[in-house]
Amino acid sequence: MGDMAIRPARLLVLAALLGVLTSACGTAAAAEEVRSSATRAAVDVAAAKKANAALDAFAVELYRKIASKPGNVVLSPYSVAVALAMTRAGAAGETARQMDAVLRAGLAGNLDAGHNALDQAIAKRPGKYKVGDQTLDLELATANRLWGQKGFSFEQAFLDRLASSYGAGMQIVDYKTAADASRKTINDWVAARTKDRIKDLIPEGVLNASTRLVLTNAIYLKASWMVRFDDAVAGPFSRANGSLVSVPLMRQSETMRYGEGIGYQIVAIPYAGGLSMLVVVPNAGRFATVEAALDGASLRTAIDAMRPRHVNLTFPKFTFRTEASLKDTLAAMGMPLAFTDDADFSGMTKQERLAIAEVLHQAFIAVDEKGTEAAAATAVVMRATSAPAEPVELRVDRPFMFAIQDDETGALLFMGRVTDPKAN
Numbered sequence: 001m002g003d004m005a006i007r008p009a010r011l012l013v014l015a016a017l018l019g020v021l022t023s024a025c026g027t028a029a030a031a032e033e034v035r036s037s038a039t040r041a042a043v044d045v046a047a048a049k050k051a052n053a054a055l056d057a058f059a060v061e062l063y064r065k066i067a068s069k070p071g072n073v074v075l076s077p078y079s080v081a082v083a084l085a086m087t088r089a090g091a092a093g094e095t096a097r098q099m100d101a102v103l104r105a106g107l108a109g110n111l112d113a114g115h116n117a118l119d120q121a122i123a124k125r126p127g128k129y130k131v132g133d134q135t136l137d138l139e140l141a142t143a144n145r146l147w148g149q150k151g152f153s154f155e156q157a158f159l160d161r162l163a164s165s166y167g168a169g170m171q172i173v174d175y176k177t178a179a180d181a182s183r184k185t186i187n188d189w190v191a192a193r194t195k196d197r198i199k200d201l202i203p204e205g206v207l208n209a210s211t212r213l214v215l216t217n218a219i220y221l222k223a224s225w226m227v228r229f230d231d232a233v234a235g236p237f238s239r240a241n242g243s244l245v246s247v248p249l250m251r252q253s254e255t256m257r258y259g260e261g262i263g264y265q266i267v268a269i270p271y272a273g274g275l276s277m278l279v280v281v282p283n284a285g286r287f288a289t290v291e292a293a294l295d296g297a298s299l300r301t302a303i304d305a306m307r308p309r310h311v312n313l314t315f316p317k318f319t320f321r322t323e324a325s326l327k328d329t330l331a332a333m334g335m336p337l338a339f340t341d342d343a344d345f346s347g348m349t350k351q352e353r354l355a356i357a358e359v360l361h362q363a364f365i366a367v368d369e370k371g372t373e374a375a376a377a378t379a380v381v382m383r384a385t386s387a388p389a390e391p392v393e394l395r396v397d398r399p400f401m402f403a404i405q406d407d408e409t410g411a412l413l414f415m416g417r418v419t420d421p422k423a424n
Contacts, residue, residue: 036163051114054104057296074416076376090348112165138273144168147214175211197375223271259306310391318421326359
C-alpha cells in the first residue's frame with residue numbers, strides 16, 4: 001500500500017438540503033451499488049422527542065458560532081446534524097465521545113433512533129393541502145446516500161446501521177483513478193435534489209486518490225404560507241449598524257402564535273402542511289443582547305409559551321445564501337480529535353485510518369409573498385487517521401432571527417438571521 005499505510009485516508013461526508021428527492025436508497029443508478037440487507041427501523045416516537053431536544057441545543061450553538069461574523073446567516077442545523085450523526089456511526093473511543101458531546105447525544109439518548117424517527121415523520125409532510133378555496137402544495141423530502149471507493153472494505157455493521165437508521169445505500173465510485181468524475185457525479189446528485197440551488201458543492205481538488213467515502217444527506221423544502229402576504233411595498237429597514245435601507249415589506253393581519261420575552265417578540269408564521277417560520281424580533285438596540293442570550297432551552301421555552309394572537313405583521317422579502325467552513329467551528333464546539341491523526345473511525349473500516357479533514361456548509365433561502373424556498377449542503381471531508389381584543393403590532397423593520405420548524409416534532413430544519421434584507 002506504499003505510503004497509504006502511514007498516511008490517513010480521506011473520507012468526505014456531505015449533507016445537501018433542498019431538492020426533489022427519491023427514497024434514501026434511491027432508484028438504481030447506472031453505477032454499481034452496494035445495498036445492506038438491513039430493513040428500516042421502526043419509528044420510536046419517544047426517541048424523536050429526545051433527539052429534537054438535542055437538535056435544539058446543537059442548532060443554537062452552531063448558529064451562534066457561524067453568526068459570530070456580521071451579516072445575514074442561513075444554515076440547516078438538521079442537515080449538519082444528520083451528516084455528523086451518520087459520521088458518528090463509524091466513530092469509536094474518544095472520537096465518538098467528543099462527537100456525542102457536540103451532537104448532545106446525552107439529551108438524545110439514541111441518536112440513530114431519534115434521527116430515524118424525525119426523518120420518517122418529516123417524510124409524511126409533503127402533499128396537497130386544502131386551505132379555504134385554495135389547494136396549496138408542500139414539497140419536503142429527505143434522502144441519504146453513501147459514495148464509496150471501488151474495492152475498499154467497509155464494515156458491514158456500519159453499512160447496516162446507516163441503512164437501518166438513515167435509509168442510506170452506497171454507490172460505488174473510483175476516487176483513485178477518476179476523482180473529478182466522482183466529484184461531478186456527487187455534485188450532480190446534490191444539484192438535482194436542490195433544484196440547482198446548491199451547485200458544485202464539492203470544489204475541484206477536494207476529492208483525490210486518498211478519498212474513500214462520501215456520505216450525502218439531502219432535504220428539499222418549498223412551502224406556501226397558509227395566508228398569502230399582501231404585495232410588498234417599499235419601506236425602511238434599520239440595519240444592524242443603525243443605517244436605514246429601503247426594502248420590500250409585505251403585510252398580513254391574521255391570528256397566529258405569538259409571544260414576548262425579555263427584550264424581544266416572537267411569532268410563528270404558518271405554512272400549509274404543518275410547518276412554520278419562527279421569527280424572533282429583538283427590540284430596537286437589543287439584537288446583540290438577545291442573540292447572545294439565546295440557547296436551545298430558552299428558544300424552546302419561548303416557542304412553547306406562544307399563544308394565538310391577532311397580529312398585524314409587516315415582514316421583509318429576502319433572498320441570500322451562506323457559505324462557511326465548519327471545521328474550526330466544530331472543533332471549538334468540542335470535537336477536535338476527529339480532525340487529527342489520532343481520530344478513531346474504526347467503525348467504518350479497518351482497512352485504513354480515517355479522520356475528518358474539512359467540513360463545508362452552504363445554505364440558501366428565499367422568502368416572498370407566497371412562501372419560502374430553502375436549500376443547504378454540508379460536506380465533512382475526512383482523512384486518515386388566549387388573545388386580548390387589541391391586535392399585536394409587529395413591524396419587522398430591524399434585524400431579526402428566524403427558524404423553520406416541523407411543528408409536530410419541533411425539528412429545526414433551518415435557522416438564521418437577517419440584518420440587511422437587500423444583501424445577497
